[in-house]
Each structure stands twice: as structure tokens, then as C-alpha cells.
Amino acid sequence: MQVVDSHIHLWDLKTHRYPWLENPGVSFVGDARDLKHDYLLDDLLGEAGDIDVLKLVHVEANHDPADPVEETRWLQSIADRADSRGMPNAIVAAVDLSAPNAPALLEAHASFANTRGIRQILNVHENKLFDYVGRHFMREPQWREHVTLLRRHDLSFDLQLYPSQMEEAAALARAHADTLFIVNHAGMFVDRSSVAGYRAWRDGMRLLAGCRNIVVKISGLAMFDHRWTVESLRPYVLETIDTFGVERAMFASNFPVDRLFGSYADLWHAYAAIVDGASVAEKEALFRRNAERCYRI
Template sequence: MRIDAHHHLWDLDAVAYPWLMARGEARFFGDPTPIQRNYLLAEHRRNASGFGASVHIQVGAADPRAEARWVQSVADANPDWPLVQVVFCDLTAPDLGAGLDHYQTLTTLRGVRQIVGRAPGEDAATGTQALLDDPRFAEGLRELARRGLSFDLQLIPELYEGMARVLDQAPDTQIALCHAGSPHDRSPEGLAAWAKALPLLSGRPNVACKLSGLGMFDHGWTPATIRPIVETCLAQFTPERCMFGSNFPVDSLYSDFATLTAAYDALLPEAAKPAVFHDTAAAFYRLP
């Protein structure tokens, strides 16, 4: 059984997603128009042939708690598909403890994602990277560790150095690096710079890496164009700290699920597949 360690679901009648439904706004990942519709577990299960469990990642709901409760209801209604979730919680909030207490009533809770960086242009506008200079962020990461929760880390290579200083202060927090650390510059020089900076994260035993979302900065990707990223992550993290994530339905903008998994089947050494497609995610997110 394979595990999809990074995907989203949404029911637009149940939960509002302002970013998704915005009209005429260009985003770094492309035009969201084709995915401005419900994407439910039944469709994801049809897409994910050969998979049998998954990790839902929070995806910018107007009401993050409503999203988390909805995901819990989906999991409860589908016991034959183990589904756990990573929720949004502001680690710098003065009421962080109460917020985490609320989420910990959900049996599907495994961790938190608070995005540090998406893409250079958008980060300049949102200022999310300011988290790196906020001492409450590091303390929030430590609180996750105390509660047995992990953190899904999304950021771009320019922020690795600052994030490394934060992680120095939270060595016990289990970190899942989303989207291979978002190497957005896919030129040879850009990939070389990313690979050189990556040890700031890969050198930490508490950091695992998601091979996910690689189409967001390469909309016409092929196995050949993502090969350097996959091979670098396997070399630096080892397969035992790498896991596959589809990033669907966002990455459905660039390929279907079968094409995506076929690419990884071709790129991954046979010996690495049990870890990348199952074992790493099963251990990290406590799945079967």
C-alpha cells in the first residue's frame, strides 16, 4: 500500500477558500480556474490508484478550524481509507495553547503547517518570512514537540539560512520539508545553488523531505527536468527521510496522477520505493 503524504481536499459548500476562488489573480503555481470546484476524497481515491492512505494538508481556509473539523468528518466517514491531517495554527498567537487544545480533540491531527515562504514575489507581498525573526515562532515549534505534533515547513531556498537558525532552537520538533524546499529557479545555476543550501535542512536528523509539488515552478515538467531534484533529495536526506506527495489537486494543473506516479516509479531506485512511497510517511504521520 502506498501513502500520499501531501494532498488537499475541499468542499466549497462546506468551507470557504478565498485564495482559491479569487478571479483573475495570477499565482506562482498557475491559473487556478480548473480547480475552482469541489475536490473530494472519492475523486482522490480514484486518482490515487494503488494508494491506500493519505495526509491532508491545510490549504488556506477562511476558517481553519472549520476545515479541520470537515476533514475529520471525511475521515470518520471513510474508515477504509486512513486519513490524517496537518492543520493551520499561528504559532506566534498569544492563545496558541488553546488553539492546539482545540485541534487535539480531533483524532486525525498529526501536525501544523504555517507557511514561511511560497514564492519570491508573493512572499514580498505577504511578509510571511517575518516569522523567522519572531521568537514566538521558535517557541511555538517547541510547543509542538512537547505535544507530540510535527510541523510541515514550506519555504524557498532564500530562507533556509534564517530557518536554520530557528530550527537550532527547536531540535526536538519533527519537520516535514514540503515540496523539496521549493527550488523555484530551475536553471542549472539555480538548482546548483539550491542543492548547496539544502544541507542547512537535510543535515538535521529531525527533518524529512517531501517529494511533492515539483510542478508548481515547472508547469511543463518531465521526468528529466525533475530528476536532479529527486536525486539530490535522495542523496542528502536518504530514502528513509523522503516521502512522496501528490500535491493534488494543485498539481493536477500540470499532469494527471498516473503520469506523476509513473515519473517517480521511473526515477526512484527500486530499493528506495518502499521508504518513499510508504515507510517514511507511515512513521512520520503514524499511519498504517
């Protein structure tokens, strides 16, 4: 099976600082203590099994916020090696768009050949267990002002948020119709204990899909389903594809985070089993072509 993996993370704890891995704990996404080790390109490719990984998109891994450009510099050095096959072929870098130095950081990231986009995690939740940032960045004037700079540098924005934030995100996307927004982790359906929670995810995803400049990555499902099976993933995968359409959805692994709950090959084979009845063209779009188009690789 050939894939373009549109969401992976690498880190080198010997040479770089990742604050969240300095004293990792247990959260809803799993036991981060099991992630406190180097995870490099050779590690990912070495555990791919029978999955033929054609290209990779690296999404910022919560590197030292004091120097986010160093992560991009390091990743570009890996991609430039003769033995890396250009991987990671695309880099989604970290910038705090609320910070005064955001314009300078965007320019610095954009100077690297493989930079394609920016991610700033936006997840806010009333339950502290699920709250990532504790701030509604999308409501802050300076943050919104700096979003306008993405287009200047031809950068997309990886949109990691919860269903409760999707209405604001749709408004943001409509206000920046010339910027591509890429929803991470199938919209992170977090409130799973109620019908209202499901409806908030379903309706929020439909609202996002109504914006033609928003696409979605089907990834990270194991963070909310630690004992996943093909059947437990199936409804969320199919609902996401039906909502956005085959041409605006792509599969991704979220490795090594989702590695806590299954192997790389098993995850990709699960995706394949779920869409087994799709046409060859539809499978090519979901597994390869859409990621290549959206990240321009």
C-alpha cells in the same frame, strides 16, 4: 503501485470558506481558476487510476483563517465515515504561530484523533510574484515561543519555505531537536534562472539534511515545471534523495494543485521510473514506509 500520499488537499466550496478560491487568479503555481470547484475524497480516489492509495495525509488548504479548527473538524468527520477507510489518515492543520491564540488553537487541533502536525506557510521572496506571506515569521519572538508548544502536543511542523530561508530553518530545527520538521515540496527551488539559485537550493537542502529531525517530501515539483517530464524531474528528485537519504525522503502528489499539469497516475509512475533501479526496500521507504513513520499512521 501502492502508495501512501503524504501531501494532498481537499475542499468543499459549498460548506466551507477558502479565501484564495473566492477570486482566484494566475500565479507561478498555475491558474487557480481551474481549481475553483469542490475537490473531495471521492474525487481524488476516483482519478487514482492504477495507483493503489493506501493512506492519505491532508495538509491544510488555506481554509478560512478566522476558524482553522473547522477544517480539522470537517476532515476528521470524513475520516470517521465507514466508507472512507480512515482517510485522511493524518491531518496537518493550520495555525498562525505568531497569533496570541495559537496555544488554544494547537490544543483544539490536537483534540482530534487524526491530527499529526501543523503547517504555517513561511515563503518570503523579494520578488512579489513568489512572495506568499511578506513576513519573516521565523524571526518573530512570539512565533518562536509558540513553536515550543508543538512538542507538548506531539505535533510535527510542515516546513514550506524557499532556499533563502533554509539557514534560519536549520537553526530553528536545531533549537527544537525533539520536534520533527517536514520540508514541503523538495525545498521549493524557485530561482531557476541562475547558477547561484541552484547552489542556494542545493546547499540549503544539505544544511537542512544535517539536522536529523528534518525530513523531506518530494512533491510540488510541477509548480515550477509546468511541462514536466520524467527527465526534467529526475535531477531534483535524485538530488533530494541523495541529500536526505532514502530513510528521510518521501514522495507525495500535492493534488489537486499539481493536477493542473498532469494526471495523478502519471505523476506516481514518473517517480517510479526515476527510482527504478532502487532496491525493493528503498522503494517501500520512499513510497510508503517513511510517510507512515513520520506521520504515525
